Every structure is written in C-alpha cells, then in structure tokens.
Amino acid sequence: MKIFKPNIIYGDSNLKFFNSLLKIFNIKKNFLKIEKFKNSEYNIKFLKNFTNKTLFVLQNLSFPIHDNIFNLLLIINFLKKNLVRKLYLIIPYFSYSRQDKNFSENSPISIKLISDILDYLKVKKIITLDSHSNNFECYFNTPLKILKSTSLIVNDIVKNNIFVDIIISPDVGGIIRSKNLANYLNLELVIIDKRRPVINQIKIFCLIGNVKNKNCLIVDDIIDTANSIIEITNFLFFNEINNVVVYITHPIFSNNSYYKILNSKIKKLIITDSINFFHNFEKIKIITTKYIFIEEIKKIILEENEN
Known part of the structure; x- marks a missing residue:
C-alpha cells in the first residue's frame, strides 16, 4: 500500500532532529512559524490549514522545559479549536516523567498535572521514547506509545564490536530496561541498589552480582547532572572492573555536566x-532515533488509510 506524505509540524525545540524527519518524508518546510515578543510571549502562526486533517505535532519537552510545554499547549489548543x-503528538523526551510519585508528603505528583492537561485537550495519541518508569503511563487516559531504544543499543554494540561481559542496572527502577538488554545479548545482569537521600545526590547501598575483572555496560534513560553515573562508575572501579561503557537515551546535561564524563x-x-547535543567529543557518541519514530509514523498512516 502507498505511504502518503504525512502532515507534520514541529515546535521550536530539537530543530535539527525534527528537520531530519521532515527530509525523510520529503517535506520541504515547517508549516508553523513561532516568534517571540520582547517579553517572551509566544506568537504562533500556522502557514497551512489543517482542518479535517490528521496531523503529527513534534515537540520536545527538554530545556527550556516550561517554554516548550506552553509552546506545545498553544499549538494543540489552536488546532483542536x-x-x-x-x-498525534511526538515527544522524544518527556520532561517531568521522573516526577511520577510523591517525593515527600508535601510534594505533588507533577506528571499528573501534565497528563491531565493533555487528556483535557483530547489528542489522539502521544508517542514518546524510553520513559523514566512504568508508573509514567498510568497517569494518562490518552493512549500513550512508549518506544524503546533497546534495538538501537544492540545494533550499535554489534556494529562497533563493543566487548561486554555484563549489563549493569544503575538502580532497582531500571531493572526491566537493563534486563531486556541483557536478554537480547544473552548476558548476565548485575544490579546496583542506590537511593536518593536528596535530589541529584545518591547513596549506593550494595551491588547485586559479581563485577570483578568484567567489561561492564550501563544502560539508563537519563543523564542530568552526571553525578549518579560518575559515582556508580567509581564504585564499579573500586570493585575491580576492567572498563565501563554507558548508553543513555536522553542527554539532558544540566550545567554542561558532560565535562564530568570527559574527565571520568x-x-x-x-x-x-x-x-x-551540539558538541563533538571522541568520548561521547550520538546514535539517531529518527528511524524508530519514522516507522511509528508510517504505521499510523497505514492504519489511517485502512480505516
């Protein structure tokens, strides 16, 4: 069956990535113009009428997070009216996904507010990548598709002949993600039991498994301040590993924390x-996720054309 060219627009985040998606579909331009007044208010103009159309809106909720969230809400609200x-919303990185539980008696479950707003706006489906936890999707009434990067990681390991003995889950919450990768590669899984006494700080309690003289691979969804991954790495070397390679889906890198990686x-x-991520370092490599999003868009287009 013929794949029709989709209607796609994108907000003003992750422009390089979104442009690459449009090029693959041979879409020449973004039919959305976003400007800002001097006081930072958005002025959004649509360059095409999408009435009675199926439309994909691409927007990332990375830094500046609250600008990008409000930008997305303005776009959706106009289109629905x-x-x-x-x-269909495509959101590669979904901010607030880490806040899917109460951190204390006096703190909100912040992702619940985001989900309530998106549910109210009644979009058809939300597509995102590697959510922080399984609790994330429980807060949405809107259908949610969480794509996985596991196959990309496996392909990269095989393609580049990366020698790995064991897979490391950096915490108990990441066991499912790490176990899936370990199963793909038929490798042993080792778990680090860590807690967060305060935000952006960790305390390692124990190591479940043997890492001595092993080549380790850590897989996780987010790297933010890089404090956790550095502490875990140092802990592994204290336990006499050979080396460690790390795969991360969402490189937030607050306050240029990638420098910590370069010196680790x-x-x-x-x-x-x-x-x-605009820098080019030998120690940090980027793999693209655009093809798994393209496949998801094509799948939706086929389903639409069959109905």
Missing part, C-alpha cells in the same frame, strides 16, 4: 539524539 481531525573513568558514553 480549528477542527483538526486527528492529532567511563570508556565511552553513547547517547541518542532525543535531545540536541
């Missing part, structure tokens, strides 16, 4: 392009 037929014992950090 102008009777777009079906609206990590042999190689492989990140995806879910968040734009």
Whole structure:
C-alpha cells in the first residue's frame, strides 16, 4: 500500500532532529512559524490549514522545559479549536516523567498535572521514547506509545564490536530496561541498589552480582547532572572492573555536566539524539532515533488509510 506524505509540524525545540524527519518524508518546510515578543510571549502562526486533517505535532519537552510545554499547549489548543481531525503528538523526551510519585508528603505528583492537561485537550495519541518508569503511563487516559531504544543499543554494540561481559542496572527502577538488554545479548545482569537521600545526590547501598575483572555496560534513560553515573562508575572501579561503557537515551546535561564524563573513568558514553547535543567529543557518541519514530509514523498512516 502507498505511504502518503504525512502532515507534520514541529515546535521550536530539537530543530535539527525534527528537520531530519521532515527530509525523510520529503517535506520541504515547517508549516508553523513561532516568534517571540520582547517579553517572551509566544506568537504562533500556522502557514497551512489543517482542518479535517490528521496531523503529527513534534515537540520536545527538554530545556527550556516550561517554554516548550506552553509552546506545545498553544499549538494543540489552536488546532483542536480549528477542527483538526486527528492529532498525534511526538515527544522524544518527556520532561517531568521522573516526577511520577510523591517525593515527600508535601510534594505533588507533577506528571499528573501534565497528563491531565493533555487528556483535557483530547489528542489522539502521544508517542514518546524510553520513559523514566512504568508508573509514567498510568497517569494518562490518552493512549500513550512508549518506544524503546533497546534495538538501537544492540545494533550499535554489534556494529562497533563493543566487548561486554555484563549489563549493569544503575538502580532497582531500571531493572526491566537493563534486563531486556541483557536478554537480547544473552548476558548476565548485575544490579546496583542506590537511593536518593536528596535530589541529584545518591547513596549506593550494595551491588547485586559479581563485577570483578568484567567489561561492564550501563544502560539508563537519563543523564542530568552526571553525578549518579560518575559515582556508580567509581564504585564499579573500586570493585575491580576492567572498563565501563554507558548508553543513555536522553542527554539532558544540566550545567554542561558532560565535562564530568570527559574527565571520568567511563570508556565511552553513547547517547541518542532525543535531545540536541551540539558538541563533538571522541568520548561521547550520538546514535539517531529518527528511524524508530519514522516507522511509528508510517504505521499510523497505514492504519489511517485502512480505516
């Protein structure tokens, strides 16, 4: 069956990544113009009428997070009022996904507010990548598709002949992600039991498994301040590993924390392009996720054409 060219627009985040998606579909331009007034208010103009159309809106909720969230809400609100037929959101990195539980008695479950707003706006489906936990999707009534980067990681390991003995889950919450990768590669899984007494700080309690003289691979969804991954790396070397390679989906890198990686014992950090990273370092490599998003868009288009 013929794949029709989709209607796609994108917000003003992760522009390099979104442009690459449009090129693959041979879409020449973004039919959305976003400007800002001097006081930082958004002025959004649509350059095409999408009434009664199925539309894909691409927007990342990375830094500046609250600008990008509000930008997305303005776009969705306008489109819904102008009777777009079906609206699909593609959000490679979904901020607030870490806040899917109460951190204390007096703190909100912040992702619940985001989910409530998106549910109210009644989009057809939300597509994202590697959520922080399984609790994340429980807060949405809107259908949510969480794509996985596991196959990309496996392909990169095989393609580049990366020698690995064991897979490391950096915490108990990451066991499912790490176990899936370990199963793909038929490798042993080792778990680090760590807690966060305060935000952006960790305390390592124990290591479940043997790492001595092993070549380790850590897989995780987010790298933010890089404090956790550095402490875990140092802990592994204290337990006499050979080396460690790290795969991370979402490179937030707050306050240029990638410099900590460059000065660490990590042999190689492989990140995806879910968040734009503009630097070129030998120690940090980028793999693209665009093809798994393209396949998801094509799948939706086929389903639409069959109905």
